[in-house]
Amino acid sequence: MSTAPKSPHIWTGNADAEDRVESLIKKTGCWEIHLKVSDCMGEHRDWRKCQDVVKEFRTCVQSVQVGEPPKEEPEPKKEAAPKTEPEQKKFWFRNISKDNQTATAINEIELLRVADAFENGHVEEARGILTEIREKTKNNRTHEITLIDSILHCFIAKEGELSPSELSDSLHLLSVYESILVDFGDQLQFFRTKALLLSKLSSDHKFKSEFKNTMALLCELCSSFENWQLFEEGERFLNDSERFGIKLKMEKILRYEIEHSKGFVKENLERKMEEVKREAEELAGAIEEEKREAIRVSLNSQKDFHLVDSAHSSEFRAHESRSKNTLIPVSDQPTVISEFSRRYPFLFSA
Numbered sequence: 001m002s003t004a005p006k007s008p009h010i011w012t013g014n015a016d017a018e019d020r021v022e023s024l025i026k027k028t029g030c031w032e033i034h035l036k037v038s039d040c041m042g043e044h045r046d047w048r049k050c051q052d053v054v055k056e057f058r059t060c061v062q063s064v065q066v067g068e069p070p071k072e073e074p075e076p077k078k079e080a081a082p083k084t085e086p087e088q089k090k091f092w093f094r095n096i097s098k099d100n101q102t103a104t105a106i107n108e109i110e111l112l113r114v115a116d117a118f119e120n121g122h123v124e125e126a127r128g129i130l131t132e133i134r135e136k137t138k139n140n141r142t143h144e145i146t147l148i149d150s151i152l153h154c155f156i157a158k159e160g161e162l163s164p165s166e167l168s169d170s171l172h173l174l175s176v177y178e179s180i181l182v183d184f185g186d187q188l189q190f191f192r193t194k195a196l197l198l199s200k201l202s203s204d205h206k207f208k209s210e211f212k213n214t215m216a217l218l219c220e221l222c223s224s225f226e227n228w229q230l231f232e233e234g235e236r237f238l239n240d241s242e243r244f245g246i247k248l249k250m251e252k253i254l255r256y257e258i259e260h261s262k263g264f265v266k267e268n269l270e271r272k273m274e275e276v277k278r279e280a281e282e283l284a285g286a287i288e289e290e291k292r293e294a295i296r297v298s299l300n301s302q303k304d305f306h307l308v309d310s311a312h313s314s315e316f317r318a319h320e321s322r323s324k325n326t327l328i329p330v331s332d333q334p335t336v337i338s339e340f341s342r343r344y345p346f347l348f349s350a
Helices: 015-028 031-044 051-062 084-090 103-119 123-136 141-157 164-179 184-200 205-221 225-237 240-259 263-284 289-300 330-343
Strands: none
Touching (some): 015 031, 015 263, 031 051, 031 225, 031 263, 103 123, 103 141, 123 141, 141 184, 184 205, 184 225, 205 225, 225 240, 240 289
């Protein structure tokens, strides 16, 4: 008998609907993989970094009929037949000619090649295609932002250090990126991408200071767990006291999120809380008690708020993501950074 709700198009409108979704996923035997997907997306906030685990979950769900108990032992795999023809159909865009194709079709083919190259670790090839599209195509502002952000992620994903020319190109793109931002969602993504790029650069004082300032603006714009967690990408810019304070702040945010969550979301957050607490305890042993107490006091004595009048809430809401009113103007950013450093002095002590 089907366990689907009477209105199959509404799954998460309330707690009961969420429980039905959980029940269906658990019946497939794919629950642990589902949690891995949640962990990956919560950590990276970027589908490009979670493709492997998403594919694993999709394969698992497709291999089991919902409503039937999963088999105790999978049947022995039969020798796979040659997959030459299916592979050719799946990756038809790899060798297809662009002759006699419309400009729109060519763009779609090229973007499929970008995704394919990026997924297989060929980030320089992906960057080359994206750069060519950007240079040869007339883009509106939204497409321009998407292309620039994707090119920057190719620089971020490259193994090893960036060459001087790559560093120059990436910093130039950041400048162009910032100049065309118009709303909250754009600026949020810009700060996240900028922080990731800076975390890849050398640990000299210039980039260390720029990384911290960027993170201050990001966390002031949206004080979410995922954004504070991004501090860890620039771990080499941080000392033990700074890392300890960040862990305590993450605990504080998770505690609030757990209190306001249900089902597998709450379960996932509780697992993150356990890990963050364990890491904080490990760091505490390397810090003097006086410093630990000072950090705790600074975190407990203030509440999150936005200095900029237009930025009215530190809690992110999806329906506000396109609002032009919550963007932090460039002219206000030094003041915002200064206020952030006053409230979190342990992050700017060195």
